[in-house]
Amino acid sequence: MSADESEPLLSVSDLTVSYGKVTALDGVDIDVRTGETIGVMGPNGVGKSTLVDAISGFLDYEGSITYRGMEVSEASTQTLVENGLFYCTERRDLFGQMSVEQNLRLGSYLNRDGENERLEKVFELFPRLEERRSQEAESLSGGEQQMLSLGRGLMSDPDFLILDEPSIGLAPVVLEDISDALAAITDLDVTVLLCEQDITFALEHADRLYLLENGAVRRSGPTESLQSDEFVESYIGG
Numbered sequence: 311m312s313a314d315e316s317e318p319l320l321s322v323s324d325l326t327v328s329y330g331k332v333t334a335l336d337g338v339d340i341d342v343r344t345g346e347t348i349g350v351m352g353p354n355g356v357g358k359s360t361l362v363d364a365i366s367g368f369l370d371y372e373g374s375i376t377y378r379g380m381e382v383s384e385a386s387t388q389t390l391v392e393n394g395l396f397y398c399t400e401r402r403d404l405f406g407q408m409s410v411e412q413n414l415r416l417g418s419y420l421n422r423d424g425e426n427e428r429l430e431k432v433f434e435l436f437p438r439l440e441e442r443r444s445q446e447a448e449s450l451s452g453g454e455q456q457m458l459s460l461g462r463g464l465m466s467d468p469d470f471l472i473l474d475e476p477s478i479g480l481a482p483v484v485l486e487d488i489s490d491a492l493a494a495i496t497d498l499d500v501t502v503l504l505c506e507q508d509i510t511f512a513l514e515h516a517d518r519l520y521l522l523e524n525g526a527v528r529r530s531g532p533t534e535s536l537q538s539d540e541f542v543e544s545y546i547g548g
């Protein structure tokens with residue numbers, strides 16, 4: 311069976327999420343297949359964080375979100391994580407007074423087998439974290455905290471990594487490190503859902519893109535086919 315005929319790993323169907331009277335997402339459909347890197351694009355306030363919060367089971371929603379065939383609203387966070395889903399939020403959620411290494415080891419709390427090997431891999435990807443392994447997380451720069459957040463995600467040995475704006479607020483030189491790490495992660499056959507405002511970053515990494523506007527999917531398709539799309543061009547042009 312080719313990849314296209316297989317069941318999606320994640321299937322979002324007619325998803326609507328409201329905060330009181332504000333409808334943040336309105337009838338969104340997204341499929342992610344094993345091995346793909348999917349970009350979800352859009353400017354501030356378009357609904358990207360709402361989408362990934364809902365997929366990770368943190369929000370009530372209408373419609374359906376299935377991960378490995380399980381309806382997310384009916385699965386516990388532990389079940390989702392045990393089934394390979396890991397969510398790296400733009401908020402990073404690090405434990406500031408714990409060391410870099412302790413934060414990383416927390417990522418593997420449900421799966422200690424192979425933890426030390428995974429730690430070595432993360433340090434290979436991010437030598438700056440190894441140099442700072444005993445330093446408190448809150449004393450890291452923004453870019454280093456982003457590396458730590460990504461590294462902690464990898465410590466869970468994920469099948470499906472959800473990244474909410476990994477490029478946000480980073481200086482270009484740090485962005486290059488994050489970009490290299492993401493390329494290495496996708497080479498490891500981890501399926502990735504990448505929410506991004508930075509179109510250059512998304513175009514570089516995603517196999518397919520969904521462009522959101524006002525809480526709805528405005529365009530979707532393979533990255534190459536959207537590169538010359540006039541809506542995408544107008545978005546790049548600002």
Ligand SMILES: Nc1ncnc2c1ncn2[C@@H]1O[C@H](COP(=O)(O)OP(=O)(O)OP(=O)(O)O)[C@@H](O)[C@H]1O
Pocket residue numbers: 329332333334352353354355356357358359360361507
């Ligand atoms: N807790 C909340 N209560 C009320 N409205 C909310 C809440 N969280 C988000 N919203 C609204 O929902 C819409 C989508 O927000 P969301 O954070 O999902 O967008 P986003 O695309 O992730 O933006 P950003 O890139 O700025 O993080 C916005 O209009 C936002 O103001």
